[in-house]
Amino acid sequence: MTEHSFTDEQREGLYRAIRERRDVRSQFLPDPIAPDILARLLQAAHHAPSVGFMQPWDFVVIDSLDIKRAVKALYEQANADAASNYTGDRATQYRRLKLEGIVDSPINLCITCDRQRGGPHVLGRHTMLETDLFSTCLAVQNLWLAARAEGIGVGWVSIVDPVLLAQTLKLPEHVYPVAYLCLGYVSEFLPKPELEIAGWRSRLPLEQLLHGNTWDGRIENDALISAINKPDGT
Numbered sequence: 001m002t003e004h005s006f007t008d009e010q011r012e013g014l015y016r017a018i019r020e021r022r023d024v025r026s027q028f029l030p031d032p033i034a035p036d037i038l039a040r041l042l043q044a045a046h047h048a049p050s051v052g053f054m055q056p057w058d059f060v061v062i063d064s065l066d067i068k069r070a071v072k073a074l075y076e077q078a079n080a081d082a083a084s085n086y087t088g089d090r091a092t093q094y095r096r097l098k099l100e101g102i103v104d105s106p107i108n109l110c111i112t113c114d115r116q117r118g119g120p121h122v123l124g125r126h127t128m129l130e131t132d133l134f135s136t137c138l139a140v141q142n143l144w145l146a147a148r149a150e151g152i153g154v155g156w157v158s159i160v161d162p163v164l165l166a167q168t169l170k171l172p173e174h175v176y177p178v179a180y181l182c183l184g185y186v187s188e189f190l191p192k193p194e195l196e197i198a199g200w201r202s203r204l205p206l207e208q209l210l211h212g213n214t215w216d217g218r219i220e221n222d223a224l225i226s227a228i229n230k231p232d233g234t
């Protein structure tokens, strides 16, 4: 703890949002999100870090049933394609998964990335052109965590053709639709990722993902490893 640390309660709130955030697609309620709460979520997104302070994001707030239905149709088309990548039991299991809540959720939100914002020389982007996309993902995560703290579920739908999605939302050519999100209150937040509960894939042990100094090096700090393996280690 330092003089700059949050209080225990505040830290627990932050870690709780991180731990208990879920990707939601099956538990949406139709209840509306009040404008001041939606505004807080958008402000949280807008306070994300961005390369060179580029702030490449825009937010397309969608409450039109016609637009939602058009995007749902894009999902159905892309999902049929995706399903054809699997065979046997995995294909059956894939088809049972619910992978979107586009029409069930009261608000859809597309967070976009303007790839030209800030001009041709954005500080920090010279060698890594994709940092504008990374920055936009951080805006998504800020919103996702803030939503969890507000009791609002968020589901990311990426099973859509981005070119067709951009056309549907009338995005300019240089604006990429990074995240199509479904937002709404929920009947419950599942205790684990829905894909894990469905037996699709489970969380990898963090210890297996650690490297010391170089990819082929191991972490020599045993205290770190045992802290990571403590059941309440967050």
Ligand SMILES: Cc1cc2c(cc1C)N(C[C@H](O)[C@H](O)[C@H](O)COP(=O)(O)O)c1[nH]c(=O)[nH]c(=O)c1N2
Residues within 6 Å of the ligand: 021, 022, 023, 024, 025, 098, 099, 100, 156, 157, 158, 159, 192, 193, 194, 195, 196
């Ligand atoms: C970039 C990106 C894109 C998608 C997702 C996530 C991210 C980060 N996820 C959600 C994903 O399946 C989920 O995050 C993991 O299964 C882990 O679950 P929790 O988010 O911890 O609940 C997701 N889920 C889904 O049902 N349909 C989708 O199209 C997508 N697309």
